[in-house]
Amino acid sequence: MTKPTIRLPEGFYLHELDVIDSTNDEAKRLADKGAQSGALIWARQQTTGRGRRGRAWSSPVGNLYSSLLLRPDCPLFEAAKLTFLIAVAMAEAIEMVSGNQIRPDCKWPNDLMVNGRKISGILLESASNDGTQTDYLVIGAGVNVAFYPDDAERPATSLAALGAPTSVKDVLQTYVARIAHWLPIWEAQGFAPIREAWLTRAYGVGEPVIARLTQRTLEGTFVGLDDDGALVLRETDGTEHRIGAGEVFFKT
Ligand SMILES: O=C(O)CCCC[C@@H]1SC[C@@H]2NC(=O)N[C@@H]21
Numbered sequence: 001m002t003k004p005t006i007r008l009p010e011g012f013y014l015h016e017l018d019v020i021d022s023t024n025d026e027a028k029r030l031a032d033k034g035a036q037s038g039a040l041i042w043a044r045q046q047t048t049g050r051g052r053r054g055r056a057w058s059s060p061v062g063n064l065y066s067s068l069l070l071r072p073d074c075p076l077f078e079a080a081k082l083t084f085l086i087a088v089a090m091a092e093a094i095e096m097v098s099g100n101q102i103r104p105d106c107k108w109p110n111d112l113m114v115n116g117r118k119i120s121g122i123l124l125e126s127a128s129n130d131g132t133q134t135d136y137l138v139i140g141a142g143v144n145v146a147f148y149p150d151d152a153e154r155p156a157t158s159l160a161a162l163g164a165p166t167s168v169k170d171v172l173q174t175y176v177a178r179i180a181h182w183l184p185i186w187e188a189q190g191f192a193p194i195r196e197a198w199l200t201r202a203y204g205v206g207e208p209v210i211a212r213l214t215q216r217t218l219e220g221t222f223v224g225l226d227d228d229g230a231l232v233l234r235e236t237d238g239t240e241h242r243i244g245a246g247e248v249f250f251k252t
Pocket of ligand 1: 024046049051057064065121140141142143
């Protein structure tokens with residue numbers, strides 16, 4: 001057993017790796033072997049890191065790659081809202097390790113942006129035995145600590161580039177501490193306080209937005225987040241749409 005090199009709150013169990021294909025895949029393998037809720041997979045490097053929509057996630061040594069296994073006792077649609085809790089926890093962690101120099105915005109559904117550039121992405125994957133109730137969730141989080149990918153279509157940044165160099169360990173430790181802060185609030189009060197915290201950091205509220213859905217594209221104003229975590233888009237004629245999945249683009 002590798003000696004843990006970071007301090008974790010009670011209920012979190014570190015699996016520390018030098019290199020792995022994807023921490024999300026490792027978390028799923030462990031889950032399928034019966035690993036308990038709270039298992040935290042941390043790798044210094046990923047060979048096939050994955051982003052949403054099948055994109056590759058560049059994973060050189062120097063950035064954070066972690067996946068948290070949770071087994072919440074609730075339906076999948078409730079568990080999916082934990083992605084907002086994770087986004088808030090990571091935003092707070094980045095802010096704290098930067099000595100309050102950086103205040104990330106939460107971009108729906110779960111990117112973290114600084115000055116319009118992505119600093120962190122979250123990939124939530126779930127499994128259910130009956131299609132309704134959650135068996136487990138794997139919540140992968142990547143943070144650009146030292147490096148960021150050069151992608152003109154999706155501008156990114158890193159803590160180092162923003163003048164806030166820090167260690168991957170500090171980000172991970174602070175992130176897990178913030179999850180440990182928010183999870184009991186979620187358990188006691190549900191999604192409402194998480195939604196509120198997310199909205200105080202929401203990127204692009206009141207601004208024009210384009211939502212690219214599987215069948216069509218909608219244009220309107222991003223007016224908020226509903227009680228289920230769907231993005232509320234209002235068209236110019238006042239029609240409101242609740243977007244539960246898809247990709248959104250802000251014009252600013
Ligand atoms: O914004 C996205 O597209 C989501 C990126 C998620 C990347 C993280 S890095 C740790 C975990 N393992 C993966 O393969 N992906 C997630």
